[in-house]
Amino acid sequence: MKIDVFNIIGENCITLEDGHKIYDMIHPDLSAGNNVELDFENVKIFASPFFNSAIGQLLKDLKPEDLNRLLKITNLTATGMSVLKRVIENAKEYYSNPDMRKAVDDVLLEQSQNL
Amino acid sequence: MTTIYIPTINDDLSDFDKLFTLWNQVNDDNLNVTFDFSYCYFLRQNAVAFLGGLARLIQNRSGMVSFNWDSMREEIRSNLGKSGFLNSLGHGGSFWTGNTIPYRENLTFEKRNVVDYLKLYWLGKGWVNVSSLLRDAIVVTVLEIYINAFEHGESPIGIFSCGQHYPNLHVLKLSVADFGVGIPSNVRYFFKDDSRFKSLSAASCLKWAFESGTTTKPNGTSRGMGLDLLKNFVKINKGRLEIFSHEGYALISETQETFMNRDSFFEGTLVNITLQCDESYYRLSSEVVDEPIF
Numbered sequence: 001m002k003i004d005v006f007n008i009i010g011e012n013c014i015t016l017e018d019g020h021k022i023y024d025m026i027h028p029d030l031s032a033g034n035n036v037e038l039d040f041e042n043v044k045i046f047a048s049p050f051f052n053s054a055i056g057q058l059l060k061d062l063k064p065e066d067l068n069r070l071l072k073i074t075n076l077t078a079t080g081m082s083v084l085k086r087v088i089e090n091a092k093e094y095y096s097n098p099d100m101r102k103a104v105d106d107v108l109l110e111q112s113q114n115l
Numbered sequence: 116m117t118t119i120y121i122p123t124i125n126d127d128l129s130d131f132d133k134l135f136t137l138w139n140q141v142n143d144d145n146l147n148v149t150f151d152f153s154y155c156y157f158l159r160q161n162a163v164a165f166l167g168g169l170a171r172l173i174q175n176r177s178g179m180v181s182f183n184w185d186s187m188r189e190e191i192r193s194n195l196g197k198s199g200f201l202n203s204l205g206h207g208g209s210f211w212t213g214n215t216i217p218y219r220e221n222l223t224f225e226k227r228n229v230v231d232y233l234k235l236y237w238l239g240k241g242w243v244n245v246s247s248l249l250r251d252a253i254v255v256t257v258l259e260i261y262i263n264a265f266e267h268g269e270s271p272i273g274i275f276s277c278g279q280h281y282p283n284l285h286v287l288k289l290s291v292a293d294f295g296v297g298i299p300s301n302v303r304y305f306f307k308d309d310s311r312f313k314s315l316s317a318a319s320c321l322k323w324a325f326e327s328g329t330t331t332k333p334n335g336t337s338r339g340m341g342l343d344l345l346k347n348f349v350k351i352n353k354g355r356l357e358i359f360s361h362e363g364y365a366l367i368s369e370t371q372e373t374f375m376n377r378d379s380f381f382e383g384t385l386v387n388i389t390l391q392c393d394e395s396y397y398r399l400s401s402e403v404v405d406e407p408i409f
Contacts, residue, residue: 014226014258044251045230047258048344049266064409073408079252081408086344088409 001029006042013046013080019053026054030062030070041075051084056091064092116147118183121155124162126288126387128377131359134165135379141169142382146178152187161290161387163200163218164277168292168383170204171220171272182206198277216278216289223273224265233257237278237289253390256348260291260386263342268295268384285392286354294383298324298360317363322374325365345388346372355389 003025009018026036058067076084119140124130141148150166158166173180184192184206195201200218216237221229233254264274270293278289299320306315315323325342342358346367349356356367362380366373 012226012230014230014262015224044247045258046255047262049262059409064407067409068407071409077251079255083255083344085408092409 001026001034002037002039005038005040009043009050011042011044013040013043013050013054015047016049016053019050019055022054023057026071027058030058030067033066033070035070035072037072037074039074040077040080043075043080044077046077046080046083048083048087051087052091055084056087059088059091059095116149116181118149118151120151120153121158121162121166123154123156124158126159126161126290128364130159131161131385132377132379134162134385135359135381137165137169138172138381141173141178142176144176144178146173146176147180148173148178149181149183151183152191153183155191156188158191158194160198160216160277160279160288161292161385163195163198164275164290164292165385167200167203167218167220167277168272168275168294171275172294175272200277216280216287218277219275221261221265221274221276224261229258229261230254232276237287253348256344257289257388259342259344260289260388264291264293264295264384264386267298267301268293270295270383280392287390287392288387289390290385290387292383292385297382297384298358299363300361300382316376317361318365318374318376321358321360321363321365325367325372325374349388349390352390354391355387357387358384359387360384 003022005013005022008021008025013019022038026038029036055071058071073081073084119137121137122133124133150170170180170182182204184201187195192201194215195218198215198218201207203218203220217232219232234250237257238250238253261274261276264270268274272294274291274293276289276291278287280287297317299315299317302320302323303315325346345356348354349367350369353369356365358365359377359381361382362376362378364373364375364377
């Protein structure tokens, strides 16, 4: 499956919500072991919340080696790639550290109750 | 009605103390305040952004605020007019022109508005002579200031920003203020179950926020790389990044990473960033896309 991110989100890939749209599209295929290409042609502005929800949270239940094999990122600008790499580093640390994850989840639970 | 005299405010450390003194004076319920400018000879962009926030803070706390426009020197009035400040505060005034980057209030994060502000008004006038790709890179980096403010700040009155281009110095300055809970409060809350962190100083909290990739985000994702990204960019650019939050102060430059506690206190977060306009200070590393990224 190939996804043209610009067609779905536009030239600004910034928010968690937009990231979720992409995550929801690619997660089932990746979980099933299918190849996915995310094409970022014409996307100009990136921010970490977008990458966190679109790609970072894939590491919750998918292995890095599987993602390296199945998910192809194309036409991403150098700046976009540097943001994405940092997001992935953080996500790997987060999902591989149960204590940290619990601490974060506790805060999130409280935050959601306060909304 | 209390009259508060606005002093001349530049962007040295002592000037930020003046801003935080003003914040202390108005941080109360049901205040009726008039801002008087009789003793003010100059206001930098940090003061303009902060002053707008103070006005909204007073209103948000059931007070009334007025500006003694007649007490204002013509140059200041002209600059506040050009920045759109007068217009935002209900005093008419012409729209933005010249070297001023507009005063902006954002109650919510509307991605197109913020991106356009940075792209068109902050960088878009050709002040920074760089390719569109580099311009986008700067926007991506500075955007993290806004995202941090909206995600962590919990500012009941939103985010306030203003900028200025200094042609003789070849620098661009942008100030972003939120009037929320502050970075130290977020960090201490994050470690609330760990007694060691209760006594963590504001400076240590700022240092942690810059170094760690472990701040919290909704939906089970982790992040916290915004400040890290900014730090790297400022170093490459030989720029300067200052953050004030509670009594904590962070200064990042090419050669310096200073975190300290100061005497003055501001509950929210004020970010001041200075970027060099010279293209030679910008470089983008080429990334090898084919290598495994996970």
